[in-house]
Amino acid sequence: MPSDAELSDNDRKPKIGPSSNSIDQSLDAIENQLSSISVSQPESEPEFDDANDASPSNQDKLANGSLNENPGAEELPRSNVVEDFSSSSLMWRNNSEEMEAPSSPSSSGYAGERGSSNASSRASGIEEEVDGEILEIGNSDSFDGVSDSQVQWLPGKRHSSEVSPTEATEKDDASISWRKRKKHFFVLSNSGKPIYSRYGDEHKLAGFSATLQAIISFVENGGDRVNLVRAGKHQVVFLVKGPIYLVCISCTEESYQSLRVQLELLYGQMILILTKSVNRCFEKNSKFDMTPLLGGTDVVFSSLIHSFSWNPASFLHAYTCLPLAYATRQAAGAILQDVADSGVLFAILMCKHKVISLVGAQKASLHPDDMLLLSNFVMSSESFRTSESFSPICLPRYNPMAFLHAYVQYLDVDTYLILLTTSSDAFHHLKDCRVRIEEVLLESNVLGEAQRSMVDGGMRVEDLPTDHGSLSGAVSPHLGQPGHTRESSDRFSEAFIGVGGPAGLWHFMYRSIYLDQYVSSEFSSPVNNRQQQKRLYRAYQKLYASMHDKGVGPHKTQFRRDENYVLLCWVTQDFELYAAFDPLADKALAIKTCNRVCQWIKNIENEIFLLGVSPFSW
Amino acid sequence: MATSGNKNMNAKLVLLGDVGAGKSSLVLRFVKGQFIEFQESTIGAAFFSQTVAVNDATVKFEIWDTAGQERYHSLAPMYYRGAAAAIIVFDITNQASFDRAKKWVQELQAQGNPNMVMALAGNKADLLDARKVAAEEAQTYAQENGLFFMETSAKTASNVNDIFYEIANRLPRLQPAQNPSGMVLMDRPAQTPASASCCS
Numbered sequence: 001m002p003s004d005a006e007l008s009d010n011d012r013k014p015k016i017g018p019s020s021n022s023i024d025q026s027l028d029a030i031e032n033q034l035s036s037i038s039v040s041q042p043e044s045e046p047e048f049d050d051a052n053d054a055s056p057s058n059q060d061k062l063a064n065g066s067l068n069e070n071p072g073a074e075e076l077p078r079s080n081v082v083e084d085f086s087s088s089s090l091m092w093r094n095n096s097e098e099m100e101a102p103s104s105p106s107s108s109g110y111a112g113e114r115g116s117s118n119a120s121s122r123a124s125g126i127e128e129e130v131d132g133e134i135l136e137i138g139n140s141d142s143f144d145g146v147s148d149s150q151v152q153w154l155p156g157k158r159h160s161s162e163v164s165p166t167e168a169t170e171k172d173d174a175s176i177s178w179r180k181r182k183k184h185f186f187v188l189s190n191s192g193k194p195i196y197s198r199y200g201d202e203h204k205l206a207g208f209s210a211t212l213q214a215i216i217s218f219v220e221n222g223g224d225r226v227n228l229v230r231a232g233k234h235q236v237v238f239l240v241k242g243p244i245y246l247v248c249i250s251c252t253e254e255s256y257q258s259l260r261v262q263l264e265l266l267y268g269q270m271i272l273i274l275t276k277s278v279n280r281c282f283e284k285n286s287k288f289d290m291t292p293l294l295g296g297t298d299v300v301f302s303s304l305i306h307s308f309s310w311n312p313a314s315f316l317h318a319y320t321c322l323p324l325a326y327a328t329r330q331a332a333g334a335i336l337q338d339v340a341d342s343g344v345l346f347a348i349l350m351c352k353h354k355v356i357s358l359v360g361a362q363k364a365s366l367h368p369d370d371m372l373l374l375s376n377f378v379m380s381s382e383s384f385r386t387s388e389s390f391s392p393i394c395l396p397r398y399n400p401m402a403f404l405h406a407y408v409q410y411l412d413v414d415t416y417l418i419l420l421t422t423s424s425d426a427f428h429h430l431k432d433c434r435v436r437i438e439e440v441l442l443e444s445n446v447l448g449e450a451q452r453s454m455v456d457g458g459m460r461v462e463d464l465p466t467d468h469g470s471l472s473g474a475v476s477p478h479l480g481q482p483g484h485t486r487e488s489s490d491r492f493s494e495a496f497i498g499v500g501g502p503a504g505l506w507h508f509m510y511r512s513i514y515l516d517q518y519v520s521s522e523f524s525s526p527v528n529n530r531q532q533q534k535r536l537y538r539a540y541q542k543l544y545a546s547m548h549d550k551g552v553g554p555h556k557t558q559f560r561r562d563e564n565y566v567l568l569c570w571v572t573q574d575f576e577l578y579a580a581f582d583p584l585a586d587k588a589l590a591i592k593t594c595n596r597v598c599q600w601i602k603n604i605e606n607e608i609f610l611l612g613v614s615p616f617s618w
Numbered sequence: 619m620a621t622s623g624n625k626n627m628n629a630k631l632v633l634l635g636d637v638g639a640g641k642s643s644l645v646l647r648f649v650k651g652q653f654i655e656f657q658e659s660t661i662g663a664a665f666f667s668q669t670v671a672v673n674d675a676t677v678k679f680e681i682w683d684t685a686g687q688e689r690y691h692s693l694a695p696m697y698y699r700g701a702a703a704a705i706i707v708f709d710i711t712n713q714a715s716f717d718r719a720k721k722w723v724q725e726l727q728a729q730g731n732p733n734m735v736m737a738l739a740g741n742k743a744d745l746l747d748a749r750k751v752a753a754e755e756a757q758t759y760a761q762e763n764g765l766f767f768m769e770t771s772a773k774t775a776s777n778v779n780d781i782f783y784e785i786a787n788r789l790p791r792l793q794p795a796q797n798p799s800g801m802v803l804m805d806r807p808a809q810t811p812a813s814a815s816c817c818s
Contacts, residue, residue: 274689293689295637296659382658386646387683391662392693406662424696427665 172204184249185266185305188213189282195244195290198305202291212247216240228256239263243282244270254538255545261315262308265369269304271396272373273297275403303380304373309534311353313372315541318511318518322354322453326606331444332357333612339419339433345404346420349437350375351450355610356415367397368516378416384408388434390427395420409434411441415450459521459608461501461508464593465600500524503589504582506565507536510601511576512609519601519608527580535564540578543569547576559587568594625675629789630682632698634722635707636715637686640741643772644707645683648782653773660685663697670786677786695729703735703785710740710769711748716756723763735788736765737781743769744776
């Protein structure tokens with residue numbers, strides 16, 4: 001069954017296009033301009049991963065073997081997204097000038113900055129600016145020839161005539177390099193004030209922000225909500241959180257659901273820094289400028305956005321543990337528990353983004369997403385490495401309205417301790433706690449073991465026990481080998497080149513549903529550079545989205561073959577397994593191998609997971 | 619608050635000032651003898667301690683290096699409450715940071731410990747060419763408001779130790795024996811909101 005994804009994509013365009021209302025026209029215009037950019041910028045940098053994401057042309061979905069329970073499990077990521085759009089299509093029956101009207105009251109502060117004040121010029125401004133997010137398309141176009149070639153020539157002229165030469169600075173939406181970015185994130189207020197932009201200078205994007213605000217409020221004024229706009233290869237995903245609007249513009253082929261989850265996390269990160277009480281500022285003053293409140297946090301957001309392309313926690317909603325001997329982790333857990341009993345809400349010991357141990361006070365539970373946001377916040381802020389810190393932070397899933405106070409101290413270069421409390425006076429107590437914890441950790445050599453584990457890395461597909469006979473004795477033989485860790489995001493090393501596992505197994509991820517934890521194998525050949533890892537990660541992400549699609553799911557199994565991989569997904573009540581194989585892998589063997597992976601994980605679960613005192617029973 | 623033994627005392631010291639004025643740089647220079655050209659923004663507040671010998675006594679500073687970002691302003695009382703000393707830092711090349719420093723002085727005068735030793739530090743004194751705040755202006759302001767003023771440079775280390783020593787010198791005189799226990803660290807004013815929000 002070839003080409004369903006791409007075909008459906010192409011099918012859709014006519015479906016939107018001919019309905020001849022103005023938004024559709026402007027979407028067409030946007031698309032045209034996108035294409036024109038690709039014409040004028042044919043040398044656009046190649047990013048293979050995304051191009052390949054776009055090519056599940058010979059995917060082959062089957063459910064079979066010991067996994068098969070639901071042969072209907074297939075990806076259908078986009079069709080329901082279209083519904084989001086078409087459900088509001090009635091509302092779009094306006095021309096561009098009318099579209100501008102509802103926005104003018106609130107965006108008036110910006111029209112001035114932008115220097116354009118009459119309706120018609122604003123309307124063309126919308127097209128021009130919406131095309132601003134446009135990133136390069138030329139290189140990844142090989143799969144939708146018809147639709148794109150048909151629009152390519154026309155807008156080339158329009159594009160060149162519409163782009164204002166006065167805006168040709170690097171930092172705003174007129175700059176070519178800005179437009180070529182594949183994935184933009186914007187945060188703005190409901191009055192159109194820019195709050196955050198992944199690329200470029202927020203303040204110079206005021207006009208662009210006002211445009212996004214206009215689109216959102218236009219649809220809202222019609223009593224509807226815009227979730228997604230599709231423009232050629234680009235998706236514009238909207239998330240409205242009270243007075244704060246979040247927008248992602250992407251041509252990375254990620255699913256709508258994935259992008260939306262990413263926007264939710266971005267919002268959560270903002271709440272972690274400011275609490276939701278920031279909304280009150282907007283109640284007092286609708287033109288409130290939030291950027292000063294976020295001063296110095298760019299790096300936190302950019303690091304989070306980066307994690308969207310390497311950290312499975314960002315879509316699995318689970319955290320991962322540093323592999324450690326059971327006794328070692330127990331020793332760490334015991335002292336943390338001791339501290340938690342003395343009035344600490346959460347005590348978390350982490351090594352980079354991996355948990356060594358964590359403990360919550362009675363009945364307090366920590367959501368994995370909060371852990372991702374918290375560890376991202378701590379790791380991306382250099383200032384925590386300098387000394388012990390005591391800082392207000394908010395856990396959005398715990399209580400989005402109130403600050404907790406976080407005592408943060410790095411115990412060595414990778415390992416840090418976070419103690420959370422509700423009391424702003426607790427610093428000296430927490431400091432004493434840290435001293436005690438540190439003593440115990442040094443005594444029981446937890447820190448040394450953690451360092452060793454970081455160097456050794458986690459599970460390797462090469463070490464997959466070969467048969468049931470050896471399973472019993474195969475308790476983590478891999479954990480002692482040198483090699484690169486999966487810290488591929490910041491220090492990928494070529495030191496260890498795996499050769500792949502049995503039956504063409506390249507990689508797997510296993511998520512335990514009860515524990516809210518996942519474990520992921522080390523990358524091995526041939527998935528051994530960042531590009532390939534990112535591509536695999538995106539494939540998993542897509543797989544996850546399709547398995548959890550609310551419209552048709554939840555699914556039990558999925559087997560998919562394309563020219564890059566065989567991907568196999570298996571979801572049960574207890575766990576989810578995602579595995580990637582050589583594209584030529586035999587299906588029956590692959591399924592058998594997945595069963596062995598599950599058995600292997602079960603055998604060593606007390607080393608790779610944090611068991612027992614789980615505060616996550618929520 | 620300063621806690622005095624016979625010859626040793628602990629003194630809580632807080633640094634306040636605008637973003638980028640150089641609070642962290644001053645502290646790092648004083649505590650670790652380091653200087654980093656592009657110091658990252660502080661999150662919340664960082665805690666340091668450093669002991670200095672003054673005459674024949676020692677003063678152990680417990681230093682709160684607060685973040686200058688606006689979102690932390692409402693939380694500042696948490697850090698300056700009970701402090702025996704404060705250094706209000708501004709950047710001599712940035713008039714706005716001097717204005718901000720004045721606001722901090724006002725706030726401390728209104729809310730802080732009345733016996734607090736306050737120092738005004740005009741930091742980045744090495745950047746003479748870019749000076750925007752005249753030394754005389756700051757000196758006059760400091761005198762009028764009961765602070766002592768020094769121009770410092772965390773980069774060249776000029777006056778950095780001096781300002782801390784000067785504070786240490788002034789502390790005992792301002793700490794009569796009537797409060798020997800000094801255990802006011804946990805003694806927070808009742809009117810302080812329990813859960814501060816970022817922008818209330």
